[in-house]
Structures are given as C-alpha cells and as structure tokens.
Amino acid sequence: MIGNTSWEEEGRINQKRRTRAAILEAAKHLLREGQTPSVAEAADVARVSRATAYRYFPTQEYLLIEAALESAKADVNQLLERSAPSDDPATRLDTLVQSLQQVTLEQEVAFRTLLQLSLEAHATAEQHREATEEKLRGGRRIGWIEEALAPLSDVFDTDPAIFKRVAAALSLCMGIEALIVLQDVCGLEAKEAVEVSRWAAQALLQAGLREATASSRQQPAPSRQEAGREEERAPDAARVPQVPPSS
Numbered sequence: 001m002i003g004n005t006s007w008e009e010e011g012r013i014n015q016k017r018r019t020r021a022a023i024l025e026a027a028k029h030l031l032r033e034g035q036t037p038s039v040a041e042a043a044d045v046a047r048v049s050r051a052t053a054y055r056y057f058p059t060q061e062y063l064l065i066e067a068a069l070e071s072a073k074a075d076v077n078q079l080l081e082r083s084a085p086s087d088d089p090a091t092r093l094d095t096l097v098q099s100l101q102q103v104t105l106e107q108e109v110a111f112r113t114l115l116q117l118s119l120e121a122h123a124t125a126e127q128h129r130e131a132t133e134e135k136l137r138g139g140r141r142i143g144w145i146e147e148a149l150a151p152l153s154d155v156f157d158t159d160p161a162i163f164k165r166v167a168a169a170l171s172l173c174m175g176i177e178a179l180i181v182l183q184d185v186c187g188l189e190a191k192e193a194v195e196v197s198r199w200a201a202q203a204l205l206q207a208g209l210r211e212a213t214a215s216s217r218q219q220p221a222p223s224r225q226e227a228g229r230e231e232e233r234a235p236d237a238a239r240v241p242q243v244p245p246s247s
Contacts, residue, residue: 094201
C-alpha cells in the first residue's frame with residue numbers, strides 16, 4: 001500500500017513537471033516569434049487549461065521571466081559546451097561574454113520586454129516585486145562567471161571579497177543591460193557593443209588580479225617552502241594573456 005502511494009505520488013509530481021515544462025516551452029516559442037504571451041495564450045498553445053496554467057504562473061511577469069531565463073540558460077550552456085576547452089581564465093571569460101551576448105542579441109526583443117516588465121513590477125506591486133527579484137537573483141550570470149574563473153581560485157583565496165567584487169563587476173559586462181547602455185546610450189552597433197563588453201571584462205579581470213596580488217603581498221610572509229609552492233601555483237596578473245582581437 002505504501003509502495004503504491006509512493007509510486008502514485010511520484011507520478012503526479014512528474015506530470016506536474018511535464019505540464020509546467022509544456023507551458024514554458026509554449027511561452028518560449030511565442031517569445032521567439034516576437035510576441036509577448038499572456039499566461040492564457042501560452043496555455044492555449046500548450047493545450048493546457050488556463051486555470052491550470054495560472055496555478056503554475058500566476059502572473060505574466062512570472063511566466064516571461066521563467067521562459068526567457070530558461071531559454072537563455074540552455075542556449076548559453078550549449079555554446080559553452082561547444083567551445084574549445086581551455087584552462088586559461090582570460091580565454092574562458094571571453095568565451096562566456098561572447099556566448100552570453102550572442103544569445104542575448106538573438107533574443108533581444110524578449111529580454112527588453114523582460115527588463116521592462118521587471119522595472120514595472122518594481123514600481124507598481126510589492127507582490128510582483130518579490131517574485132521578480134527572486135527569479136532575477138537566480139545567480140546564473142554569477143555562476144557562469146565563477147566557473148569561468150575557477151582556475152584562479154588560488155589567486156583570490158587570500159581575499160575572497162576581491163573575487164566577489166570582480167564577479168559583480170564582470171556581471172555588468174553581460175546581459176541585456178550592457179547591450180542597452182552600449183547600443184542605446186553610446187550609439188554602438190551590436191558587434192561593437194559585444195567587442196566593448198569583451199574588452200571591459202578583460203580590463204576588469206586584470207584589475208582584480210592586480211588587486212589580489214597586492215593583497216597577497218600584505219599577508220604574513222609564508223615559510224620558504226610554502227612560498228615556493230605558492231610561486232609555482234599562483235599565476236601573476238601580468239601573465240594572464242590578453243584576448244586577441246576578433247576577426
């Protein structure tokens with residue numbers, strides 16, 4: 001009896017996941033076509049009852065945020081997986097910036113809509129604000145940055161606050177916010193905007209490495225044996241290669 005109940009419960013959970021995924025896939029399809037789907041419209045495309053769809057996504061903002069972020073996450077991960085493997089942090093970071101900005105440009109209409117809705121939610125409804133902030137704080141961008149800079153973990157170990165600051169600063173070089181500033185405010189073309197984002201990311205990385213190196217020099221001097229191991233393990237900021245200009 002207990003076994004049957006457990007099996008039935010697992011079946012219900014899987015069904016809910018499939019239903020939710022179907023609604024999200026319908027919303028992503030409509031977004032790719034340049035539409036701004038409501039919950040009801042996504043439900044109709046997914047062939048799910050509107051009442052059911054509203055249980056999963058109570059507001060349009062919630063649905064659009066989920067759809068846009070899930071779509072971008074999958075696309076960026078796919079591009080990163082296809083890229084040539086590298087242990088060089090500068091190369092890894094450059095690949096991330098290019099991949100994320102490529103996906104953002106491909107879905108620019110959807111991300112501009114997402115940004116507009118999130119700003120409106122902040123200004124008009126506390127309830128929507130909480131839901132929106134929860135999704136926007138999902139940490140995907142920061143997670144990608146941390147993964148790209150993983151080879152430098154030893155360099156930043158002496159002062160984790162520096163790494164946190166570098167990761168936060170690098171997040172400004174990626175996503176729709178960076179493209180809006182560079183294209184709408186600075187008047188750059190899309191290709192130029194991506195190049196500036198790449199350049200800014202490398203400049204910030206170099207600045208962070210210099211700060212981390214200076215901070216490590218202020219730490220208590222290690223023993224001669226430990227110093228030898230650290231010198232072999234930790235790269236100097238000046239040895240991080242510059243990213244070659246793109247063709």
